[in-house]
Amino acid sequence: MEATYIRRKNDGRINIRSGNKVDQVVRWTLILLTILTIVAFIFFNYAGLDLGSAITETANNLKVMFLEPALSHFNWGEATYQVGVTLGLAFLATIIGAIIAFFLSLMAATNLSNVWVSRIVRVFVAIIRAVPTVLWVLIFAIAAGLGSEAAILGMLFHSIAYLVKAFSEAFEEVDKGIFEALQATGANWWHIVKSGVLPSTFTYLLSWVFLRFEINFGVAVAMGAAAGAGGIGFDLFMASSFYFDLREVGFITYAILIIAFILEGFSTRLKSRYFPATSD
Amino acid sequence: MSLLKVEGLGKSYTSDIKILKNINFEIKAGEFVSIIGPSGAGKSTMLRCMNRMVEFNEGKIIFNNNDVGSLNKKELRKLRTSIGMVFQHYNLVPRLTVIENVLHGRFGYKTTMQGILGRYTEEEKERAFYLLEKLGIHEHAYKRCDQLSGGQQQRVGICRALIQEPKLVLCDEPIASLDPSSSKIIMDHLKSISTEMGITCLVNLHQVEVAQNYSDRIIGLNKGEIVFSGTSSELSEEQINKIYGTETKDLIMA
Numbered sequence: 001m002e003a004t005y006i007r008r009k010n011d012g013r014i015n016i017r018s019g020n021k022v023d024q025v026v027r028w029t030l031i032l033l034t035i036l037t038i039v040a041f042i043f044f045n046y047a048g049l050d051l052g053s054a055i056t057e058t059a060n061n062l063k064v065m066f067l068e069p070a071l072s073h074f075n076w077g078e079a080t081y082q083v084g085v086t087l088g089l090a091f092l093a094t095i096i097g098a099i100i101a102f103f104l105s106l107m108a109a110t111n112l113s114n115v116w117v118s119r120i121v122r123v124f125v126a127i128i129r130a131v132p133t134v135l136w137v138l139i140f141a142i143a144a145g146l147g148s149e150a151a152i153l154g155m156l157f158h159s160i161a162y163l164v165k166a167f168s169e170a171f172e173e174v175d176k177g178i179f180e181a182l183q184a185t186g187a188n189w190w191h192i193v194k195s196g197v198l199p200s201t202f203t204y205l206l207s208w209v210f211l212r213f214e215i216n217f218g219v220a221v222a223m224g225a226a227a228g229a230g231g232i233g234f235d236l237f238m239a240s241s242f243y244f245d246l247r248e249v250g251f252i253t254y255a256i257l258i259i260a261f262i263l264e265g266f267s268t269r270l271k272s273r274y275f276p277a278t279s280d
Numbered sequence: 281m282s283l284l285k286v287e288g289l290g291k292s293y294t295s296d297i298k299i300l301k302n303i304n305f306e307i308k309a310g311e312f313v314s315i316i317g318p319s320g321a322g323k324s325t326m327l328r329c330m331n332r333m334v335e336f337n338e339g340k341i342i343f344n345n346n347d348v349g350s351l352n353k354k355e356l357r358k359l360r361t362s363i364g365m366v367f368q369h370y371n372l373v374p375r376l377t378v379i380e381n382v383l384h385g386r387f388g389y390k391t392t393m394q395g396i397l398g399r400y401t402e403e404e405k406e407r408a409f410y411l412l413e414k415l416g417i418h419e420h421a422y423k424r425c426d427q428l429s430g431g432q433q434q435r436v437g438i439c440r441a442l443i444q445e446p447k448l449v450l451c452d453e454p455i456a457s458l459d460p461s462s463s464k465i466i467m468d469h470l471k472s473i474s475t476e477m478g479i480t481c482l483v484n485l486h487q488v489e490v491a492q493n494y495s496d497r498i499i500g501l502n503k504g505e506i507v508f509s510g511t512s513s514e515l516s517e518e519q520i521n522k523i524y525g526t527e528t529k530d531l532i533m534a
Binding site (some may be wrong): 176181182186187190191194196200 | 357482
């Protein structure tokens with residue numbers, strides 16, 4: 001007699017998937033998206049479109065943008081300064097956010113806080129996270145006016161929400177035994193945080209902060225354009241929508257790309273130096 | 281004069297299941313007492329009631345003339361400074377150095393600020409090195425704890441307990457994760473703590489023979505009740521059967 005716990009397909013072959021709902025949902029989502037894509041292409045308005053010239057023009061634009069980058073409305077010094085402004089926006093939002101998030105996440109971690117405080121902080125933070133950064137910036141612009149203040153406040157708000165979640169999850173990973181041992185010595189809550197929780201999670205916190213800094217740099221570029229926060233993002237906005245200067249757009253894109261690469265390289269090095277899996 | 285006196289101790293997490301039932305015993309200063317019993321008998325819970333890492337529901341614990349059950353938060357912190365604790369999994373902070381981990385034992389004496397800034401007096405540091413030397417791990421003082429072997433880590437754990445200047449050390453299966461030779465080193469150290477330093481030791485053990493070799497007295501626990509209490513020579517085969525609820529021949533004797 002065959003064991004009943006072996007699941008077989010209709011043709012008698014043994015099934016190795018558990019056959020849960022997730023698989024089905026994923027499959028149906030993919031099918032639906034494919035159908036929607038095809039339908040959308042059928043209903044596009046193709047009037048006045050010459051596919052041949054569209055493609056060559058686009059290629060030409062891209063060529064001008066990326067192969068002949070040049071500055072016309074400002075010089076190298078100005079460009080560097082504006083990149084610095086954007087970096088500054090991201091930096092301020094990240095650092096202030098990280099400090100506030102640290103204390104909030106102590107309240108949000110279930111093993112460090114009481115159930116109700118932790119729940120309240122979590123719900124609060126989830127609501128903040130649900131609203132996109134740009135919206136927060138525009139909300140703060142009502143009080144602070146469009147500009148760097150509103151941009152930093154908005155980015156700060158979202159950074160806090162993001163980091164509280166990341167930090168508190170890192171705190172919850174701390175071995176329960178460490179808490180027990182420190183409590184048994186008569187240590188109080190702050191002692192445990194400083195000597196048990198922080199040393200065990202510091203590298204995680206650092207790498208989260210760095211990740212957020214990279215995100216904030218990208219957001220700061222967008223904020224320069226959308227909220228008048230200044231920096232390289234504003235120049236990008238001017239070059240593309242006011243001067244239609246493709247060469248300058250190309251230059252600015254390269255500048256942003258280089259900064260992004262530097263940040264990425266820097267954070268990778270930091271991680272390999274301080275991250276637990278790679279260090280001893 | 282007893283250091284620790286337990287009267288009618290009872291503990292339950294839910295209303296229908298009692299983890300501990302009517303536990304009574306007394307321990308004199310400087311005694312080495314082992315608690316043996318099968319897994320789930322309530323050994324760990326009982327040990328943690330002594331410094332209220334676990335809150336108990338019934339009965340009374342008198343430690344050093346203090347009623348443990350009635351202490352407020354501040355008094356409880358003070359009580360815990362005089363009770364050291366050693367764990368099966370050592371429970372050190374792995375990313376910190378040995379000496380830092382040992383000095384954690386002084387937190388009970390520190391204000392919040394002193395603790396956060398990591399202010400330790402020179403005497404405390406001297407004492408930490410003295411203890412490390414006594415347990416033979418002074419050469420590892422500046423190594424991170426996760427670089428040490430299990431036996432070495434447990435010795436750091438013992439140092440952390442001793443630097444509290446405790447009157448009582450609670451050991452929760454201190455050798456359960458160690459190999460036989462490390463186990464012997466740890467048990468010898470614990471024994472010398474009670475004989476040389478006069479510190480009382482209350483030790484949970486899984487190994488009956490180890491308990492017999494080292495203890496002044498053995499307490500046998502089964503299903504939350506004390507079923508045996510006496511010296512190691514009084515622990516007969518029959519008594520062991522009663523504690524573990526099986527025949528001795530079915531037990532691995534170390």
